[in-house]
Amino acid sequence: MAGSGLLRYEYYHTHFDPDAYIKTYYSVLDDSVIGGAIPFILERQQDIFKAGDVKGKRLLDIGTGPIPHSVIPAVPFVEDIYLTEFSASNRKYMHDAVFGSGKQDYANIFKFVTDLSDKSQPWTKLSEEFKGKVRGIFPCDVLKDDIFAGSHFPLFDVITTSFCLDSASPDVDTYGKVVKKISKHIKLGGHLVNAGAVDGSFYFVGEEKFYALNISADEVKAFWKGAGFSIQSWDEIKGSPECKDTDFSSAFVMHCIKES
Numbered sequence: 478m479a480g481s482g483l484l485r486y487e488y489y490h491t492h493f494d495p496d497a498y499i500k501t502y503y504s505v506l507d508d509s510v511i512g513g514a515i516p517f518i519l520e521r522q523q524d525i526f527k528a529g530d531v532k533g534k535r536l537l538d539i540g541t542g543p544i545p546h547s548v549i550p551a552v553p554f555v556e557d558i559y560l561t562e563f564s565a566s567n568r569k570y571m572h573d574a575v576f577g578s579g580k581q582d583y584a585n586i587f588k589f590v591t592d593l594s595d596k597s598q599p600w601t602k603l604s605e606e607f608k609g610k611v612r613g614i615f616p617c618d619v620l621k622d623d624i625f626a627g628s629h630f631p632l633f634d635v636i637t638t639s640f641c642l643d644s645a646s647p648d649v650d651t652y653g654k655v656v657k658k659i660s661k662h663i664k665l666g667g668h669l670v671n672a673g674a675v676d677g678s679f680y681f682v683g684e685e686k687f688y689a690l691n692i693s694a695d696e697v698k699a700f701w702k703g704a705g706f707s708i709q710s711w712d713e714i715k716g717s718p719e720c721k722d723t724d725f726s727s728a729f730v731m732h733c734i735k736e737s
């Protein structure tokens with residue numbers, strides 16, 4: 478482990494092992510891993526997109542990391558997918574998986590999401606559709622004023638993000654500022670689907686202990702409302718007290734619409 482404190486910011490470039498992260502949190506999709514938070518999030522995201530109103534041409538995902546699960550339920554409902562990520566090593570990992578010869582195929586996530594809607598379809602159909610719609614994997618630092626480091630995008634119809642804002646924000650006030658910055662990239666009437674954790678303080682990636690922001694559900698909701706969004710749904714699942722990998726009290730999925 479690097480030093481004695483919790484790792485954050487630049488340590489994402491050097492100490493965040495994509496394979497270790499995926500193995501811990503995404504390789505088994507059942508209640509035995511962080512209280513079943515990941516299958517819960519995938520099911521809720523699927524419900525939100527399947528309901529029919531959450532769609533559009535262009536989707537932006539913020540802080541995709543090494544795994545695009547936050548985008549997978551949205552794939553049939555959008556045309557162009559822009560992934561963004563802070564760490565160069567995660568961007569390379571994702572690039573190799575989507576465009577190159579990476580060994581990672583996210584088969585269990587694609588299969589889980591495919592089975593939620595049509596068990597007769599092969600998971601590879603959704604995977605191919607996803608790969609065909611990804612327009613790039615762009616640098617992103619939500620703590621900077623210019624969060625996309627010089628990349629200029631038209632406004633998005635849909636924004637997704639998962640476990641990024643609570644990992645990146647050093648304090649609750651900064652979380653609020655990040656929300657405001659993100660809100661400038663979505664159209665009026667656009668949809669935001671945010672998954673995250675509340676009341677947490679750390680999570681492990683292999684042996685490395687990363688910082689997480691201790692933020693409450695009320696604070697998260699208030700920041701999005703304050704940035705002009707109306708909350709359409711908020712669902713949460715309790716964390717597991719026995720879990721040694723992270724300590725959040727609940728994981729949530731929030732769907733909201735940009736109104737002003």
Ligand SMILES: C[S@@+](CC[C@H](N)C(=O)[O-])C[C@H]1O[C@@H](n2cnc3c(N)ncnc32)[C@H](O)[C@@H]1O
Nearest residue numbers: 489540541542563564618619639640641644645
């Ligand atoms: C816990 S991982 C989440 C990854 C993925 N979205 C998921 O749901 O599993 C936190 C992500 O936030 C990214 N991150 C950390 N600091 C950031 C920053 N300042 N700006 C943008 N992303 C950041 C990390 O690189 C990492 O991919």
